[in-house]
Amino acid sequence: MDPRFMWETLGKLVEGVPLLFQLVTVSLAIGFVLAVLVALARLSPLAPLSRAAAGYVFFFRGTPLLVQVFLIYYGLSQFPEIRASFLWPFLRQPYWCAILAFTLNTAAYGSEIIRGGIQSVPWGQIEAGRAAGMSGWLLMRRITLPIALRQALPAYGNEMILMVKATSLASIITLMEVTGIAHKIISETYRAVEVFVVAGSIYLLINFLLTRAVKQVEWWLSPHLRDAPGAAVKEEAALVH
Amino acid sequence: MQQRLIAVVAGLALAATAGAAEAKDWKKVKIATEGAYEPWNFTNAQGKLEGFEVDLANDLCKRMKVECEIVAQDWDGIIPSLTAGKYDVIIAGMSITAKRKEVIDFSVPYAQTPAMLAVLKSSPLAKIPTDKNYDLDKNKAEAEKQVEKLKAALKGKVIGAQVSTTHANFLEAYFKGIVDIRTYKTTEQHDLDLTAGRIDGAYASIGYWKPLLAKPAGKDLVTVGPTFTGGPFGAGVGAGIRKADADLKKMFDGAITAAAKDGTVKKLSMKWFKFDITPEQ
Amino acid sequence: MIQLLGWGDQGWGDELVRAAGMTLAVALCAFLLGLVVGSGGAAAKLSRFRALQAAADAYTTVLRGIPELLVIYLLFFGGSGALMYVARIFGHTGYIEINAFATGAVAIGIVNGAYSTEVIRGAVLAVHPGQIEAAKAYGMSRSVMFRRIVAPQVLRYALPSLGNVWQLALKETALISVTGLVEIMRQATVGAGSTKQPFTFYAAACVLYLILTTVSGLGFARAERWAARGVRRA
Numbered sequence: 169m170d171p172r173f174m175w176e177t178l179g180k181l182v183e184g185v186p187l188l189f190q191l192v193t194v195s196l197a198i199g200f201v202l203a204v205l206v207a208l209a210r211l212s213p214l215a216p217l218s219r220a221a222a223g224y225v226f227f228f229r230g231t232p233l234l235v236q237v238f239l240i241y242y243g244l245s246q247f248p249e250i251r252a253s254f255l256w257p258f259l260r261q262p263y264w265c266a267i268l269a270f271t272l273n274t275a276a277y278g279s280e281i282i283r284g285g286i287q288s289v290p291w292g293q294i295e296a297g298r299a300a301g302m303s304g305w306l307l308m309r310r311i312t313l314p315i316a317l318r319q320a321l322p323a324y325g326n327e328m329i330l331m332v333k334a335t336s337l338a339s340i341i342t343l344m345e346v347t348g349i350a351h352k353i354i355s356e357t358y359r360a361v362e363v364f365v366v367a368g369s370i371y372l373l374i375n376f377l378l379t380r381a382v383k384q385v386e387w388w389l390s391p392h393l394r395d396a397p398g399a400a401v402k403e404e405a406a407l408v409h
Numbered sequence: 410m411q412q413r414l415i416a417v418v419a420g421l422a423l424a425a426t427a428g429a430a431e432a433k434d435w436k437k438v439k440i441a442t443e444g445a446y447e448p449w450n451f452t453n454a455q456g457k458l459e460g461f462e463v464d465l466a467n468d469l470c471k472r473m474k475v476e477c478e479i480v481a482q483d484w485d486g487i488i489p490s491l492t493a494g495k496y497d498v499i500i501a502g503m504s505i506t507a508k509r510k511e512v513i514d515f516s517v518p519y520a521q522t523p524a525m526l527a528v529l530k531s532s533p534l535a536k537i538p539t540d541k542n543y544d545l546d547k548n549k550a551e552a553e554k555q556v557e558k559l560k561a562a563l564k565g566k567v568i569g570a571q572v573s574t575t576h577a578n579f580l581e582a583y584f585k586g587i588v589d590i591r592t593y594k595t596t597e598q599h600d601l602d603l604t605a606g607r608i609d610g611a612y613a614s615i616g617y618w619k620p621l622l623a624k625p626a627g628k629d630l631v632t633v634g635p636t637f638t639g640g641p642f643g644a645g646v647g648a649g650i651r652k653a654d655a656d657l658k659k660m661f662d663g664a665i666t667a668a669a670k671d672g673t674v675k676k677l678s679m680k681w682f683k684f685d686i687t688p689e690q
Numbered sequence: 691m692i693q694l695l696g697w698g699d700q701g702w703g704d705e706l707v708r709a710a711g712m713t714l715a716v717a718l719c720a721f722l723l724g725l726v727v728g729s730g731g732a733a734a735k736l737s738r739f740r741a742l743q744a745a746a747d748a749y750t751t752v753l754r755g756i757p758e759l760l761v762i763y764l765l766f767f768g769g770s771g772a773l774m775y776v777a778r779i780f781g782h783t784g785y786i787e788i789n790a791f792a793t794g795a796v797a798i799g800i801v802n803g804a805y806s807t808e809v810i811r812g813a814v815l816a817v818h819p820g821q822i823e824a825a826k827a828y829g830m831s832r833s834v835m836f837r838r839i840v841a842p843q844v845l846r847y848a849l850p851s852l853g854n855v856w857q858l859a860l861k862e863t864a865l866i867s868v869t870g871l872v873e874i875m876r877q878a879t880v881g882a883g884s885t886k887q888p889f890t891f892y893a894a895a896c897v898l899y900l901i902l903t904t905v906s907g908l909g910f911a912r913a914e915r916w917a918a919r920g921v922r923r924a
Contacts, residue, residue, distance in 0.1 A: 232864035245605035355573030597883030
């Protein structure tokens with residue numbers, strides 16, 4: 169291990185971080201919207217809708233992301249019909265293929281997390297909403313979804329970390345994010361271990377910060393679960409009773 | 410107590426030297442190839458390795474009277490894995506370059522194939538006229554004039570090459586900032602993107618393009634422009650060997666020279682490439 | 691397409707199915723290794739020793755924080771070197787070879803172990819303290835208590851999540867194609883490159899993965915029902 173070489177490597181690898189962030193944020197943002205829609209479709213009383221959503225989730229959770237990336241990038245371009253279609257300006261670019269694969273993948277996992285959240289909303293809350301005269305979309309928007317999303321946040325935080333790690337696969341379709349640059353440096357220096365150690369540290373740091381951020385958001389979103397000042401005393405008093 | 414300790418140390422030292430001596434006695438040689446660079450080396454529909462270099466390696470091993478095992482290894486890790494000791498020799502269409510020589514050693518070359526640009530037949534780049542070979546070492550000035558001409562023609566285009574190859578290095582050295590360079594794990598992958606129209610052209614050796622263009626899979630492609638040798642392309646294709654294994658290098662040098670002299674290399678070359686890639690002696 | 695994926699010398703069907711067997715074998719070894727590592731990790735996290743806790747925490751944080759692809763690369767390029775370094779301290783100087791199968795199984799195994807650690811730890815904590823107290827009141831020894839009270843409940847609580855961990859192992863095997871091991875992903879890539887029919891081959895790979903994940907998912911569902919056979923359902 170050569171510290172100077174690793175320091176230089178770090179400088180070069182950091183140049184891949186903006187692309188990594190782009191891939192993560194765009195995929196997660198679109199993926200989240202899609203995830204909510206898929207979760208609602210999955211819970212919908214309309215059988216075809218629910219079945220379609222289940223099929224989508226089944227496919228994307230049952231196959232490795234790597235295969236999905238290859239299927240979208242190399243697979244779709246096999247067909248002249250697709251190359252002639254309006255989609256090609258997007259699918260032509262590795263960047264959008266990566267975004268598409270990551271988005272579809274995270275939406276499948278995300279929808280299951282949100283579905284679990286929706287199903288865990290206490291019945292009493294929904295009943296109270298109904299009693300207050302809410303129904304349908306209003307009830308969903310005001311009562312069910314906020315509680316469900318709060319419930320789903322820790323699991324969704326894990327999904328975000330998985331997404332950060334998943335971006336390393338973008339390197340295999342020619343994108344120059346951190347892992348892609350790592351490969352390039354190795355191709356010039358043949359020093360695989362040192363380069364991968366530095367690259368791994370970058371991902372680790374990003375995920376560490378992300379975990380912290382998610383914890384912070386969880387804390388903000390749950391004032392009702394936090395102990396009020398003096399709560400511990402009250403609790404003890406309750407125990408004595 | 411002390412005596413016993415000395416005995417143990419001596420025993421260990423003996424075991425160590427015995428182990429070292431054993432490693433140098435080349436009865437078995439493990440050879441790595443890529444298995445995705447048709448017709449140099451590739452994997453057939455039965456999952457077996459095949460190609461010019463597989464035949465050549467078997468022939469060389471017979472000459473050296475060693476038992477050989479040929480394994481497939483992804484290209485982008487082929488040199489680090491050699492230095493890590495996963496196998497003893499690389500026979501994978503690898504050009505002998507100064508940069509690689511900093512890390513590993515090479516046998517004498519067993520093949521020489523110039524580099525060439527391939528584009529889609531339907532692309533405007535297909536109009537670039539084909540030209541003779543220019544050597545970036547022997548005839549530097551003239552060769553670089555050709556490079557300048559290509560730069561003008563390719564400005565703003567997307568050109569692919571396999572990662573960690575002389576072709577990728579050539580693009581980096583001469584076309585950086587002029588074309589958008591994309592690197593791929595295998596040559597097969599840049600072909601897929603070239604036929605799909607994601608990239609405008611790709612650099613590989615003529616020994617790769619010629620056989621491909623003759624097959625249905627390469628029917629949409631055409632090679633254009635001059636061919637290049639020397640410079641980043643190095644001095645022919647040789648077998649990569651760890652620097653510490655000078656004895657093994659000597660064995661391969663001898664076997665390759667003999668195989669080139671008695672026409673075996675030419676025979677195999679005609680079988681797989683349909684033209685002779687034996688390097689000039 | 692049928693010809694391409696057919697059996698025999700010209701078709702890739704038999705090769706793909708054989709590769710699926712390899713995928714299953716690597717995933718199984720990795721999962722079992724992960725369970726062993728995970729049990730150790732959970733024990734360390736729940737132990738009274740600060741150093742053990744910290745070590746286990748570092749392990750799960752690092753292994754869950756860096757991409758699996760990098761773990762595999764690191765082990766592939768650095769594994770033999772590290773092993774030889776250790777061996778040299780003990781006086782052994784020869785080359786130590788780790789083959790592609792072992793590299794893949796160990797890499798996925800230690801990544802999986804990090805997830806298993808958390809799952810097993812959570813399951814142990816989920817065992818109600820009252821149950822332990824009751825066992826103690828009955829005068830059970832520690833080993834009997836573990837066998838009769840703790841282990842069956844930990845298994846029941848852990849199984850659903852372990853099912854997910856198994857699915858992760860199965861899908862992560864796709865990444866070890868970079869080491870040259872001929873599993874589904876590598877076979878599909880070789881076929882796609884050689885025939886220039888990527889869609890056909892990656893779609894076939896998807897089907898094979900779906901079969902593996904679905905069948906093993908059903909197996910886990912059965913195991914869950916078996917482990918929960920003594921639980922009253924509302």
